[in-house]
Amino acid sequence: MIDSPYLPYAFVLLIAVPFLFLFRHFVFNFISLKNQELKMQAIKGSSEQRIHAYERLTLYLERLKPANLVTKFDPNLAVHEFLFLTEKTINEEFEYNASQQLYLSKISWSNVVTSKNNVIHLLHKTYDSISNDATLQEFKTVFLMNYVNGEDYISQTLDDLRKENLIIN
Template identity: 65%
Template sequence: MASLSGYLPYAFALIIAIPFLVLLRQFVHSYITLKNQEIKILSIKSNSENKTHSYERMTLFLERIKPSNLIQKFDKDLETHEFIFLTEKTINEEFEYNSSQQLYITKNSWQHIVDSKLAVIDLLHTTYKGFNNGPNLDEFKTVFIMSYMNGEDYISSTIESLRKEIIIIA
């Protein structure tokens, strides 16, 4: 019995320490779980912000390619073919600059954006081809804007569909 009495203080300390170790383990496990949840929430929030930013950038792109905004660009002393070339170049460059936004935008909306871009470029060329001889720039701009206004407002409908999608996401 004398030999067991030497281990009694260690046994007593072990009995007292075990509940503390169990509580410490539960605390650490709970802390790690909460931190993982926080990281997931921040990741979701960041992804949502990226999506929102993408929709904003593509809406701005669409606004910039509206014919009413395009006709105000560039020098008034340009030839019509120079205006068409510079306008098409600007549209394509800005589209390429924003092309990474398709990662955050639905496939359907991205296709509407591409279709709107191509329709504006096509309208530039068909308007020019509609003249028998080279029009002056003011005549061309007038016919260009009127052709867009008399047709389907595909840019505004694309912006509206983006607006509806961003409401769903947010």
């Protein structure tokens, strides 16, 4: 047998090299899998945020429907007080949900804004069309009739949001 002082070192090196190679391979695979996991979590988080945005805006649009607006507030308010409080509530809730536009298409967000503006416009148009001595109940009735006789832009916006949500998810 070869009697060399380097033989034990060569033997250790021969044993260690495959282990070092396998360890290096394991570390790179582990890092790669962790990166994929982080990417998947980011995608999942974005998807959850998008779903949450659709839910919040759907709820906003449901609250924006005139049938739901007329049930708010004290029935003993004057018409101009009801108009002021309703418009204030619509705008405050809109501002609260404005950040959700990040998760919608530009068209869908534009439809939400248009729906809000149309309801406010309809409120003012109805207020301008009634007599000064009209009661709140009369105002609400005329407001609802104007909405029913016009285009149902809120339901159309809701349908568009549902379709877009199905396409994305």
